[in-house]
Amino acid sequence: xTDTAIAYSPARSQGQIMKLVLRWLLYxxxxxxxxxxxAPLFVMLTTSLKTLEEIRTGDLxxxxxxxxxxxxxxxxSGACTxxxxxxxxxxxxxxxxxxxxxxxxxxxxxxxNGYVVAQWQFKGANIFFALLLFGCFIPFQVVLLPMARMLxxxxxxxxxxxxxxxxxxxxxxxxxxxxxxxxxSIPSELVKAAKVDxxxxxxxxxxxxxxxxxxIIVVTVIWQFTQIWNDFLFGVSFSQAGTQPVTVxxxxxxxxxxxxxxYNVDMAAAIIAAxxxxxxxxxxxxxxxxxxxxxxVKG
Amino acid sequence: xxxxxxxxxxxxxxGSAEILKDINVSIEQGDFLVLVxxxxxxxxxxxxxxxxxxxxxxxxxxxxxxxxxxxxxxDRDIAMVFQSYALYPTMTVAKNITFGMKVxxxxxxxxxxxxxxxxxQLQIKPLLNRKPSxxxxxxxxxxxxxxxxxxxxxLFLFDEPLSNLxxxxxxxxxxxxxxxxxxxxxxxxxxxxxxxxxxxLATKIVVMKGGVIxxxxxxxxxxxxxxxxxxxxxxxxxxxxxxxxKAKANGTGSYIEIAGSNGENIVLKDESAxxxxxxxxxxxxxxxxxxxxxxxGKSLQKAECHVEMVEPAGADTFVGIKLGGKPVTARLGAETxxxxxxxxxxxxxxxxxxxxxxxTGERLG
Numbered sequence: 177x178t179d180t181a182i183a184y185s186p187a188r189s190q191g192q193i194m195k196l197v198l199r200w201l202l203y204x205x206x207x208x209x210x211x212x213x214x215a216p217l218f219v220m221l222t223t224s225l226k227t228l229e230e231i232r233t234g235d236l237x238x239x240x241x242x243x244x245x246x247x248x249x250x251x252x253s254g255a256c257t258x259x260x261x262x263x264x265x266x267x268x269x270x271x272x273x274x275x276x277x278x279x280x281x282x283x284x285x286x287x288x289n290g291y292v293v294a295q296w297q298f299k300g301a302n303i304f305f306a307l308l309l310f311g312c313f314i315p316f317q318v319v320l321l322p323m324a325r326m327l328x329x330x331x332x333x334x335x336x337x338x339x340x341x342x343x344x345x346x347x348x349x350x351x352x353x354x355x356x357x358x359x360x361s362i363p364s365e366l367v368k369a370a371k372v373d374x375x376x377x378x379x380x381x382x383x384x385x386x387x388x389x390x391x392i393i394v395v396t397v398i399w400q401f402t403q404i405w406n407d408f409l410f411g412v413s414f415s416q417a418g419t420q421p422v423t424v425x426x427x428x429x430x431x432x433x434x435x436x437x438x439y440n441v442d443m444a445a446a447i448i449a450a451x452x453x454x455x456x457x458x459x460x461x462x463x464x465x466x467x468x469x470x471x472x473v474k475g
Numbered sequence: 476x477x478x479x480x481x482x483x484x485x486x487x488x489x490g491s492a493e494i495l496k497d498i499n500v501s502i503e504q505g506d507f508l509v510l511v512x513x514x515x516x517x518x519x520x521x522x523x524x525x526x527x528x529x530x531x532x533x534x535x536x537x538x539x540x541x542x543x544x545x546x547x548x549x550d551r552d553i554a555m556v557f558q559s560y561a562l563y564p565t566m567t568v569a570k571n572i573t574f575g576m577k578v579x580x581x582x583x584x585x586x587x588x589x590x591x592x593x594x595x596q597l598q599i600k601p602l603l604n605r606k607p608s609x610x611x612x613x614x615x616x617x618x619x620x621x622x623x624x625x626x627x628x629x630l631f632l633f634d635e636p637l638s639n640l641x642x643x644x645x646x647x648x649x650x651x652x653x654x655x656x657x658x659x660x661x662x663x664x665x666x667x668x669x670x671x672x673x674x675x676l677a678t679k680i681v682v683m684k685g686g687v688i689x690x691x692x693x694x695x696x697x698x699x700x701x702x703x704x705x706x707x708x709x710x711x712x713x714x715x716x717x718x719x720x721k722a723k724a725n726g727t728g729s730y731i732e733i734a735g736s737n738g739e740n741i742v743l744k745d746e747s748a749x750x751x752x753x754x755x756x757x758x759x760x761x762x763x764x765x766x767x768x769x770x771x772g773k774s775l776q777k778a779e780c781h782v783e784m785v786e787p788a789g790a791d792t793f794v795g796i797k798l799g800g801k802p803v804t805a806r807l808g809a810e811t812x813x814x815x816x817x818x819x820x821x822x823x824x825x826x827x828x829x830x831x832x833x834x835t836g837e838r839l840g
Contacts, residue, residue, distance in 0.1 A: 372526060
């Protein structure tokens with residue numbers, strides 16, 4: 177169709193060509209940016225598959241001459257973090273043990289909070305919500321000392337439950353915000369109808385609001401999982417030997433090598449540490465955008 | 476028998492703002508009470524108070540002879556239909572209708588039986604497995620009604636249930652609600668801002684304005700004997716003509732003098748009106764301004780008027796004239812002789828007029 181347009185109308189064809197050129201320029205620009213952003217990942221992947229010998233003699237961006245998974249094996253189960261040489265494996269499981277309960281708890285409590293703030297206006301609800309929001313903007317460094325004291329008093333300092341607690345508390349601001357904004361768009365007549373039907377606070381939440389919440393649950397889970405899994409500051413501050421998350425272990429592996437720096441092992445460990453968040457994005461990414469833009473409930 | 480709903484001296488405040496002031500209403504079994512008024516008059520708030528969804532600030536409210544002060548909505552034996560229908564979006568139609576029974580732990584067999592009966596009654600059987608988002612407006616409306624009907628409550632509450640429907644469907648559903656009320660003998664409280672809905676459905680109308688009841692009465696009472704100028708103006712379409720006039724006592728009746736459009740005054744003689752102040756507002760329904768041959772009677776008083784506008788509307792023709800400096804509408808027949816810009820002899824049925832005090836707006840006599 178464009179061909180005929182170009183053939184029969186010179187004036188219009190000029191415009192068409194211009195449009196085509198601009199379209200290609202856009203593609204070239206986007207591809208350049210994509211390559212630019214992907215370059216570090218490429219270097220990490222290729223480096224992790226090379227031998228140390230090749231890294232030393234070869235080019236940074238060249239493909240591995242000979243693919244080897246030795247570095248991955250070492251990173252997973254043999255690399256030294258300080259005096260201990262068990263790789264990132266035990267720390268990876270620590271992270272799993274911290275992230276899963278913390279994500280589930282903060283999401284559930286956030287949903288409940290959002291439900292209350294949006295639909296059960298009590299006296300001071302707005303102040304309560306404002307304070308929770310304020311919590312989102314407090315830099316984490318500020319709370320390190322009080323939180324350490326708090327954890328000590330509670331007797332869970334240096335433990336995995338302690339870290340779960342910290343992540344739940346500091347996740348609540350965001351999770352409440354997400355759910356509150358989602359639930360305010362639900363007509364309050366729905367709650368009234370359910371009340372007249374005889375349902376109570378929890379029944380309405382469970383039977384009516386939660387089934388409506390899938391998009392915002394996905395958003396919250398992705399957000400919280402990324403935050404908690406990638407957290408380093410709380411992990412390094414509130415853990416002790418044996419309860420450190422994978423981010424802390426990664427730092428230790430990279431910083432505690434003696435003699436030759438094993439770049440391939442560092443790279444492999446870094447990718448292992450980043451993998452879960454990547455997977456979550458790939459699986460649920462499309463819901464993320466959808467959930468962020470969703471809100472209105474039809475029907 | 477105790478009234479089904481009895482409200483005495485009810486007040487409702489939000490902070491310092493008084494939303495409802497000294498509300499007194501009571502209805503008997505089988506009544507259809509319509510709360511009508513312009514938006515913001517407090518009618519929906521009053522309904523929410525009856526449902527127990529809003530706490531009341533003063534007075535008493537009892538349902539079925541029992542004080543409702545500390546009774547939560549679920550224990551009031553009421554069912555409510557909302558303006559937005561408020562169907563549970565993730566549940567099927569069947570689950571929407573049975574949710575209330577499920578919450579109350581009613582036996583599954585009973586639930587099924589009641590569901591079947593209501594589905595039959597409202598003809599929504601084919602819809603039972605659909606989600607609300609797959610229904611049209613009218614179907615949603617039916618489902619919302621079904622959810623209320625299945626409960627078999629002492630009192631039905633309707634919060635502007637028809638205002639989201641298109642005009643044709645609204646008339647259909649209005650007829651259905653009326654039929655439902657007559658068949659069930661149920662007691663209903665119905666909120667609307669549409670005075671035609673109020674007139675057609677109600678056995679008793681409460682007209683509200685600014686949180687205060689203006690008048691309570693049967694549709695005929697409200698229409699024929701409005702308590703003040705607000706009610707006169709609000710109820711009826713086109714609205715009652717409110718014309719400033721001078722009154723002069725004359726033996727058993729009064730002369731009513733109205734400024735005409737051409738500088739000459741029209742004088743009408745009302746044989747039954749007495750004790751009128753010299754300044755009055757005379758209220759005449761458009762259908763009580765007549766053309767020759769439409770109605771006969773002693774109460775008819777003729778006057779020549781100048782026609783300014785003619786609006787044919789099918790069955791009726793609305794004719795605009797100017798009296799007392801105000802535009803006045805007459806509802807004449809389709810075959811009227813009225814022509815814009817020409818004089819026309821009209822008759823005023825003085826047996827049907829109302830008089831109001833110009834300052835307070837209250838009814839006289």
